[in-house]
Amino acid sequence: MHPTPSPHSAEDKLSWLRLIRSEKIGPITFWQLLNRYGTAKHALEALTRLTQRGKTSYRLASEYEAEKELKFHHKQGFSLLTALEPEFPQILCSLTDCPPLLSIYGQLDILNQPTLAIVGARNSSLNGRHLAERLATDVGKAGWKVASGLARGIDRFAHQGSLQTGTLAVIAGGINVIYPPEHQDLYHAIAQTGAIISEMPLSLHPTANHFPRRNRLISGISRGVIVIEAAFKSGSLITAHAALEQGREVFAVPGSPLDPRCRGTNNLIRQGAALVESAQDILSVMESPLSSLPAELTQSSTFLRAINWCSLETDVLADLSLTPTALDTLVQRHAVPVQTILTLLLEWELEGRIQRHPGNMVSLVL
Amino acid sequence: MHPTPSPHSAEDKLSWLRLIRSEKIGPITFWQLLNRYGTAKHALEALTRLTQRGKTSYRLASEYEAEKELKFHHKQGFSLLTALEPEFPQILCSLTDCPPLLSIYGQLDILNQPTLAIVGARNSSLNGRHLAERLATDVGKAGWKVASGLARGIDRFAHQGSLQTGTLAVIAGGINVIYPPEHQDLYHAIAQTGAIISEMPLSLHPTANHFPRRNRLISGISRGVIVIEAAFKSGSLITAHAALEQGREVFAVPGSPLDPRCRGTNNLIRQGAALVESAQDILSVMESPLSSLPAELTQSSTFLRAINWCSLETDVLADLSLTPTALDTLVQRHAVPVQTILTLLLEWELEGRIQRHPGNMVSLVL
Numbered sequence: 001m002h003p004t005p006s007p008h009s010a011e012d013k014l015s016w017l018r019l020i021r022s023e024k025i026g027p028i029t030f031w032q033l034l035n036r037y038g039t040a041k042h043a044l045e046a047l048t049r050l051t052q053r054g055k056t057s058y059r060l061a062s063e064y065e066a067e068k069e070l071k072f073h074h075k076q077g078f079s080l081l082t083a084l085e086p087e088f089p090q091i092l093c094s095l096t097d098c099p100p101l102l103s104i105y106g107q108l109d110i111l112n113q114p115t116l117a118i119v120g121a122r123n124s125s126l127n128g129r130h131l132a133e134r135l136a137t138d139v140g141k142a143g144w145k146v147a148s149g150l151a152r153g154i155d156r157f158a159h160q161g162s163l164q165t166g167t168l169a170v171i172a173g174g175i176n177v178i179y180p181p182e183h184q185d186l187y188h189a190i191a192q193t194g195a196i197i198s199e200m201p202l203s204l205h206p207t208a209n210h211f212p213r214r215n216r217l218i219s220g221i222s223r224g225v226i227v228i229e230a231a232f233k234s235g236s237l238i239t240a241h242a243a244l245e246q247g248r249e250v251f252a253v254p255g256s257p258l259d260p261r262c263r264g265t266n267n268l269i270r271q272g273a274a275l276v277e278s279a280q281d282i283l284s285v286m287e288s289p290l291s292s293l294p295a296e297l298t299q300s301s302t303f304l305r306a307i308n309w310c311s312l313e314t315d316v317l318a319d320l321s322l323t324p325t326a327l328d329t330l331v332q333r334h335a336v337p338v339q340t341i342l343t344l345l346l347e348w349e350l351e352g353r354i355q356r357h358p359g360n361m362v363s364l365v366l
Numbered sequence: 367m368h369p370t371p372s373p374h375s376a377e378d379k380l381s382w383l384r385l386i387r388s389e390k391i392g393p394i395t396f397w398q399l400l401n402r403y404g405t406a407k408h409a410l411e412a413l414t415r416l417t418q419r420g421k422t423s424y425r426l427a428s429e430y431e432a433e434k435e436l437k438f439h440h441k442q443g444f445s446l447l448t449a450l451e452p453e454f455p456q457i458l459c460s461l462t463d464c465p466p467l468l469s470i471y472g473q474l475d476i477l478n479q480p481t482l483a484i485v486g487a488r489n490s491s492l493n494g495r496h497l498a499e500r501l502a503t504d505v506g507k508a509g510w511k512v513a514s515g516l517a518r519g520i521d522r523f524a525h526q527g528s529l530q531t532g533t534l535a536v537i538a539g540g541i542n543v544i545y546p547p548e549h550q551d552l553y554h555a556i557a558q559t560g561a562i563i564s565e566m567p568l569s570l571h572p573t574a575n576h577f578p579r580r581n582r583l584i585s586g587i588s589r590g591v592i593v594i595e596a597a598f599k600s601g602s603l604i605t606a607h608a609a610l611e612q613g614r615e616v617f618a619v620p621g622s623p624l625d626p627r628c629r630g631t632n633n634l635i636r637q638g639a640a641l642v643e644s645a646q647d648i649l650s651v652m653e654s655p656l657s658s659l660p661a662e663l664t665q666s667s668t669f670l671r672a673i674n675w676c677s678l679e680t681d682v683l684a685d686l687s688l689t690p691t692a693l694d695t696l697v698q699r700h701a702v703p704v705q706t707i708l709t710l711l712l713e714w715e716l717e718g719r720i721q722r723h724p725g726n727m728v729s730l731v732l
Binding site for chain 1: 496621622623624628635640643647
């Protein structure tokens with residue numbers, strides 16, 4: 001778990017929601033700010049101060065908006081879980097970009113059960129769909145929950161094959177936005193025995209750039225990812241690469257070299273992914289779903305702990321001048337994660353103290 | 367090269383042919399006898415003596431038969447090469463079961479050029495055939511000759527794709543037996559720019575048990591073997607396993623888990639064969655065809671050299687009694703290759719000194 005205060009009140013939850021819904025604040029910046037200011041409330045206060053000083057057009061999410069979002073969740077029967085709540089999927093806490101909050105539609109008790117992701121092409125072949133459904137059913141019967149992305153093609157059949165045993169759909173838009181629209185029935189069916197999951201604001205309609213971000217959660221919530229039919233540069237490969245970075249097992253179903261939908265999966269196998277022809281190939285690699293989560297997947301990323309923000313702020317500021325300096329130089333000189341430097345820069349930008357230049361350069365403002 | 371006397375006369379060649387065409391003598395026994403008696407002629411004389419002593423029905427090939435086979439070769443324009451002749455494929459000499467003689471129909475200068483084998487299912491898919499032809503053409507253009515087995519399906523298209531650049535067909539029957547018969551045109555076309563190769567006696571019609579023996583020569587004559595569509599327990603897998611034993615590279619084309627013709631190739635990939643989608647995947651693994659043959663592929667198997675036949679004969683004989691003894695026990699006790707023991711047993715059998723029993727047991731005859 002990230003370094004945060006003890007379990008929080010309803011007021012805390014509201015502050016968390018405001019902070020993550022504010023402009024320019026993604027999960028990584030969120031955790032940096034929480035580390036720097038102790039609580040989300042203090043971070044919001046600090047950002048407000050800085051913004052007023054800098055007179056920029058930066059907009060924090062208002063308390064009203066956050067309350068409205070929370071009320072809508074209650075009204076619709078959705079849950080909004082912070083990463084501190086016990087129902088929150090613990091396996092996500094090992095990610096440096098763990099979402100601070102998740103909207104859930106469906107069963108909360110499925111979120112902490114052992115899960116495998118099955119993903120693949122939207123324009124999949126009949127054979128691919130058939131395989132997705134069969135693999136999902138077979139790993140489901142063996143005790144695994146199945147995660148996917150509610151997309152057309154492979155995703156849909158992965159969900160269908162595991163409806164009875166429990167399936168998780170991580171979606172790219174807001175929890176109340178059903179995309180593609182023809183999957184409305186599937187969306188509701190999943191919620192009966194499984195869960196729909198979103199980290200995005202209510203009512204957000206997903207655009208192309210939301211999908212890669214969502215894909216990291218499909219792999220992140222799973223112990224292994226199975227890829228069926230994926231072309232080169234497809235979203236499924238992004239999920240597979242996220243899985244590798246997150247230390248998850250990667251499986252791929254081979255296919256004919258003459259089918260462009262198999263280029264991606266064949267290449268994954270060439271790079272070392274386990275070749276899958278049947279559920280047995282998966283089950284023989286994965287430990288039993290009854291085994292507890294490996295230690296490295298339950299520990300949160302700890303890189304935040306050691307930062308001495310005060311001295312770092314002084315040191316980095318001393319490096320800046322009216323001449324633009326490269327962000328890379330700052331990161332190397334101070335040997336801290338790039339996100340830590342970015343958090344300082346965000347604050348100084350809000351204050352109007354620095355200016356950004358093309359090519360990831362920054363300079364002081366006169 | 368196997369331990370043999372210096373380049374031999376026409377008379378020597380006739381003796382080699384007689385010896386290898388004699389009952390119960392395969393390539394391994396052939397080399398053992400040559401090692402034991404110095405020349406094929408001396409081996410024939412020894413076997414004749416033993417046979418007369420034992421009064422068994424064992425039949426050596428006659429001089430007449432061998433001469434007839436040689437004459438037929440000349441008449442038809444076939445060549446008969448011993449393993450000592452410079453045109454003989456040197457890469458085969460590293461095999462412990464290197465054929466002592468090969469019948470060739472076609473171009474002799476192709477036999478020592480860098481070669482890759484392409485093999486696969488007879489009942490191949492259209493896609494598989496298309497791929498076989500394309501891969502053969504592409505590796506051909508890159509300077510490789512292509513070996514295969516003249517069979518229906520993948521083999522045929524591998525030959526067709528490489529007719530222009532040169533292809534080798536290793537066949538399971540006699541050099542003059544075209545099987546399957548509908549490949550008559552292909553057989554003659556191959557001989558124009560490439561070669562038909564057989565180690566079997568003239569006019570032998572192949573039966574099921576001849577094919578695995580032939581398969582070891584397809585891989586043996588090649589530096590790498592590419593398998594396209596192979597079911598479990600198929601002949602192509604026998605070729606792939608022979609290739610591994612012979613230290614050749616193994617490549618396999620993946621396919622859908624729903625196609626039983628891909629079970630074998632997918633399993634090869636799972637076991638470590640390089641995954642092939644295009645010729646580039648092969649060319650990037652193989653050294654340039656211009657590079658000389660790796661040392662380990664030009665050296666003959668040397669296990670024959672160290673045998674002291676005389677003392678071994680005394681020692682093994684001392685181990686036998688009227689009670690049957692297991693062959694395995696003899697091999698373990700004397701720490702020599704099983705074939706060396708088998709050569710001694712063959713001689714004693716011809717002499718009528720021993721008797722064989724079920725389960726690889728032997729006993730002395732009273």
